[in-house]
Amino acid sequence: MYVFRHSNGILYALQSLLSEYIFLKKQVYYTKIFNHFRKFEIIYT
Structure with missing residues (x-):
């Protein structure tokens, strides 16, 4: 039993x-995507 x-x-x-590892990987992935689109935003605005 023990x-x-x-x-x-x-x-x-x-x-x-x-x-937790998968969650962290997702966070990193979404952060990368977010930063990627933010770069475009900075370029276009």
């Missing part, structure tokens, strides 16, 4: 780490 709970804890930790 081992089962322990492995579940590890899985949960990995899952939360993965989702």
